[in-house]
Amino acid sequence: MAEASGQKLELSRYCVPFTPFKGKLEDAEICLVTTAAVRQADDRPFDTEGDTSWRVISSEANASELRYDDTHYDHGCVDRDLNCVFPIDRVRELAIERRLGGLTARHFSLGFTQALRELRDRTIPALIREIDRERPGAVLLTGG
Numbered sequence: 001m002a003e004a005s006g007q008k009l010e011l012s013r014y015c016v017p018f019t020p021f022k023g024k025l026e027d028a029e030i031c032l033v034t035t036a037a038v039r040q041a042d043d044r045p046f047d048t049e050g051d052t053s054w055r056v057i058s059s060e061a062n063a064s065e066l067r068y069d070d071t072h073y074d075h076g077c078v079d080r081d082l083n084c085v086f087p088i089d090r091v092r093e094l095a096i097e098r099r100l101g102g103l104t105a106r107h108f109s110l111g112f113t114q115a116l117r118e119l120r121d122r123t124i125p126a127l128i129r130e131i132d133r134e135r136p137g138a139v140l141l142t143g144g
Contacts, residue, residue, distance in 0.1 A: 021138055028137025030095075031104040032057070033127075036078070036085035036144030037070035037111035045069040046111030052123045054110045056130075059103040063089045072112045073144045085142050104134035112144075 021028075037046045039055040046055070046069040057066065063082040068075075077084045088107065094100040108127060113119055131139060 023137055025100050025138070026098060028101045029104050029135070030091050030100055030102070031131055031134050031136035031139045032086060032088060032091065032107040032142070033109070033131065033139055034086045034107075034142045034144065035110045035112075036068055036073070036142060038066050038068045038082065038086040038109040041065055041067050048072075048112060050113045050115060051111040052113050052115050052118050054108050054123065054127055057086075057088070057107040057109055059088075059092075059105050059107065061088060068144075070112055070144055085144055087140070087142070091140070101137055104136050106130070106134055 037048075037051075038057065039046065040057055040061055043055050045067075046053075048069055048071045063086065066082055066086065066088070068078060068082065068085070083089050086107075086109070088103070091100060091103060095102045108131060110119075110123070110127070
């Protein structure tokens with residue numbers, strides 16, 4: 001429990017969902033999901049004060065065509081190479097080398113929010129439905 005304005009704030013009663021991967025990476029299409037507020041350059045920016053929406057990123061995008069909108073984590077590495085929080089170029093290289101099955105057509109990015117209840121009750125269930133539509137063999141989740 002954390003305290004906010006003298007009130008107890010429950011951060012989470014949920015464990016981190018984890019499903020062990022039992023397939024072959026060489027056969028798995030990977031869907032990238034990040035909470036680092038990454039977006040395509042021509043997409044609308046995330047609200048850095050709090051945003052419960054997500055952005056779709058095409059598998060055709062290169063890291064050089066992506067931007068990020070966040071003021072809540074250290075950007076030193078990201079400024080040098082966005083692949084450290086959204087490794088789209090690296091995953092594509094692994095697919096070309098046939099070490100991975102490929103990339104799904106769409107990937108997803110969330111930004112910063114403190115609206116955890118809305119995130120849990122609305123955003124995440126809707127996002128999971130979109131991820132399921134991609135039929136990934138595995139999802140690679142990165143944080144910001």
